[in-house]
Amino acid sequence: MSSLRVVEICAGAGGQALGLELAGFEHALAVELDPMAAETLKLNRPKWDVRVGDVADPAVWDPEQFRDVDLLAGGVPCPPFSIAGKQLGANDERDLFAWAVELCGIMRPRALMLENVRGLSAPRFSAYRQHVLDRLNELGYVADWRLLHASDYGVPQLRPRFVLVALREEDAPYFIWPEASPVGRTVGEELVDLMAANGWKHASHWAGRANKIAPTIVGGSKKHGGADLGPTRAKRAWRDMGVDGLGVADAAPSADAPEDHDPKLTVEMVARLQGWDEKKWHFAGRKTSKYRQIGNAFPPPVARAIGRQIVAALNHEGEPRVHTEAVAHDEVYRVLRAATDPLTIAEIFERIDGSLTLEEIELRLKHLMRDFNMQPIDSESGEPAYKLGDFRAFIGQDDHVRHEYLAQMRSKVS
Template structure:
């Protein structure tokens, strides 16, 4: 299957794009909201068209024009699931995960790859994940989630990413997740040459003291101030590596420079920490924009590792194998969906085939009610629950997401 093509949504500055190119995919289209990130993509992508705008707006691009593309990929917004945020999930106007999944029903790509933050793997989103798996199965895909550590793929950083891969049934037996490649380089080894590039005499000593990997780079958003390297805990970890995390430098340290904590990182240094190699990608925009583009990216080596396995599966390389895929993330959601009527505590226990503690049920219903409409009936003093519609934006014209998005568009990133 020569010339496997990818349509990439919420493409950012191209961390995933570069990884997929290295994995053997050619871009047919990349869609991105931010103008500076779009300019970065246009400057660096070796193939395909780049369009700028709301990815859910049919005036920006028409999904049906890409029917049957090899791969649909994206790094949809993280704030709806971030542990550092409110974890609004389906109620966050930036949530495009469910919408991206529904694109498979329109485009019918041979494979889907979506990445997001570790928060999406938490129990809070078990029902959300279950809904996604159910929808993809209904569309004829075998889907699986996997929490991948960027440091397992040569990236000198603590950066867990929660990745969803789905393949049409005929390709699924050829897919397997990539294996770790070994210990990553340290921050000191990664950045020594850049720290010395301005003539700073302390670069070697600094590198010897920075023999750990970095905390997670935090790109931030337009809703919050300028560029720095993260919250208090991250700043403390950076200080232990001899890095001043209170901002981003315009240039590497120079001759005679002395620091209380250590030098600040430049955007080029942050890109190295994210997995970009020297000179392989140039970022457009002012410093804060460049930093956000880099900091919010999917590390290219991780995207490449997963992309290679998808590429091999689509070419049906290797032996077919029986894959054991975890298809159950939320048994209470599954029980409510199966019966599709009001169910009491005792009825749920019978369907589950086990006892169900009151606090467990209450927590599950509370979590589900944040992403689904849950009807509650307390007739005869017996509480009963019924699973209603999914609240997430999946393309509905009248969904509240559209109104909120237009209102806050300038601040969404």
């Protein structure tokens, strides 16, 4: 059987790449904006074709040259959807999710896999998700979203990620999401040998304190300073496990560190908690850059679990499932999309058979107006009416504000 080929965009330091490789994919191309993360890819896989630069820049790569690749995958920027941010969605200049979906119309991959933060699963982005599903359906794909937790796939941290998988209609019946297999090791069990590397005699005692699953490791961005283990709540959780979250250490505790010492994690420790074998995958750059690359990555074991299921689907393994209608993420969006004339809230309520209250419809409309060009207009009844306009997201437009933003902020984008 010939190997399956993947093109990976926004590849980062290779968490998803390694997982997909272990699942059976061969990289035809990897594209990454951050030079140091790209250097990490080259360091570990020198034979790969790694392109450095803006993934949407035609001077960096030509999607047409990779038509009919088996898988298009990527971890597109998460700030547009992050709960910790402004959740600007399609209005965020960094948003590449919709652009990646449009690539399916150019490249015609057999499968698409995109991962992002949990925030994309929130009600705020229900219309955005519905637009993605409907657009993929127009392009001939069957798509589904799923919220997955890294701790269910062999990684000792929570790390929820929202994943989109889409396949061509002939392959989709063979895809099933990977079954959860909860982690059997805690932070203490995973790191006790690294904590004892310099002879710390209390490492076993520390491991007993750290007998838990870690909170989500946060890599941060170039814009917000150095390495630490996340916001206040996360640091508190780390402290309860005997870990100082205010930075990353250069080395494991010394042999004479006291029993009540709360050590900081090293880069190697963070890599292991992300599912990497720190002895087999090496990171380029200085400590903060390494930590940022690791913390922002998709854990390899999770990518491998999903990748294996995509491989099985592409090989038509098992019995095909009967296709069922995809879950509707936003009925208000679907009603407006099908309407030829503007609709009032009362008319929308009638067309969705009362599945949402009038107040819920009004809130959905507010969300829609953030991602689509639409403003209320006066109707004959005097009530405001709504008509769905164009999607505001970047999908490759030459005049989109994203180009100006990237030109001005290139050094701070990560």
